[in-house]
Amino acid sequence: MSTVRALSTHTARQFLVSGSGCRAPHNWTAGPGRINLRGLATSAEASLRKTGLYDFHIANGGKMVPFAGYQMPLAYGNIGQVASHTHVRTEAGLFDVGHMVQSNFRGRTATAFLEWLTPSSLISLAPYTSTLSVLLNENGGIIDDTVITKHSDDAYYVVTNAGRRDRDLAWFKEKLQEWNASDRATGGQVEHEVLEDWGLVAVQGPAAAQYLQGLTSFDLRELTFGKSAFVPIEGFNLHVARGGYTGEDGFEISIPPSQTLEVTQLLCNAPVQLAGLGARDSLRLEAGMCLYGNDLDEDTSPVEAGLTWVIGKERRETGDFIGAEGVRKHLKDGPPRRRVGFIVDGAPARQGAQIYSSLEKELIGAVTSGIPSPTLGKNIAMGYVKSGFHKKGTEVDIDVRNKLRKAVVTPMPFMKPNYWRG
Structure with a gap:
């Protein structure tokens, strides 16, 4: 998961698009940058959970899909995954991550x-x-x-x-x-409290700090990457952590259930744009961050x-x-094996694609995540290979739709992070 947070929660009341101030993200298709929904909820919609921003997503044109047992927005309106991804890299996007367990x-x-x-x-x-x-x-x-x-x-x-x-x-x-x-x-019992229905939203991108600073008297320059504080935002006292899952500067904000919708509306005005799972997946992969179930599991x-x-x-x-x-x-x-990054020639390598040594054509591993990178204009992937094949510059072949494609082991993250370190 990389460093992830965000806002969501409490049942959102019906909210009109015209009042949101949010621009939605370009047409997401099952092509470049698609998010892998393997292993996610496939049962009837009624059995899926909803974050407190579900009605807000629907009102703003959210295209809802099953994800981790929740109904979550893949994209919004006619804004596609690549355009949404690019907006986060150049301006700022808001992600509902209220499905996370706080x-x-x-x-x-x-x-x-x-x-x-x-x-x-x-x-x-x-x-x-x-x-x-x-x-x-x-x-x-x-x-x-x-x-x-x-x-x-x-x-x-x-x-x-x-x-x-x-x-x-x-x-x-x-x-x-x-x-x-x-x-x-003997020194004291430990208690565990689950913050059920609390919201969690992530505002990510180079314009995030300037926008959020306009809503608070707290000097956000003091909140460097990896730090958090209780911050007054337009009358709300909220836990704000500087970090995220995109490689960009940004904040993850935890919100009590009764305040989730109102706070999200405050946070979601130009240049901040709503962003969904499609953009979140391509952004995190460019940043070299893992997705549990793809890149991490109990055997790793x-x-x-x-x-x-x-x-x-x-x-x-x-x-x-x-x-x-x-x-x-x-x-x-x-x-016995190591997670590495790849730049892949030709077609993008997706999860499950097998990796072979370039000379002996020995099976040495498999891809766990892969996309065409919107920022780099190259096909990127991560996966596991046998130790010895993990060094930078090692050439391998990856089976993409029954055709071996050349790939090179490449250090991650694929792009330089833009975290605020003061």
């Missing part, structure tokens, strides 16, 4: 508990600072990627993926019961996934976290 963990042993669930060094994290992390199973496989924001030693705000909601919440419940019944909780370790950096240096040898043995084996011996 949680609070509180208690005097909350830091130790979350350091047991994840390999990250949270004890050294400064207050109101965020880190990307991973929840690991007993074998060191990734249950989910997550963003953890430390408010204090005994209070954390955690965002996890909608598609892993049931798995994550069951895991939290099981491990909390285990923790609170153990000697490790953080070392294989190129996420070794989320493992605290002081925890790599002695850290007491779930899955540590499997992680340490990959750290010591090297992982």
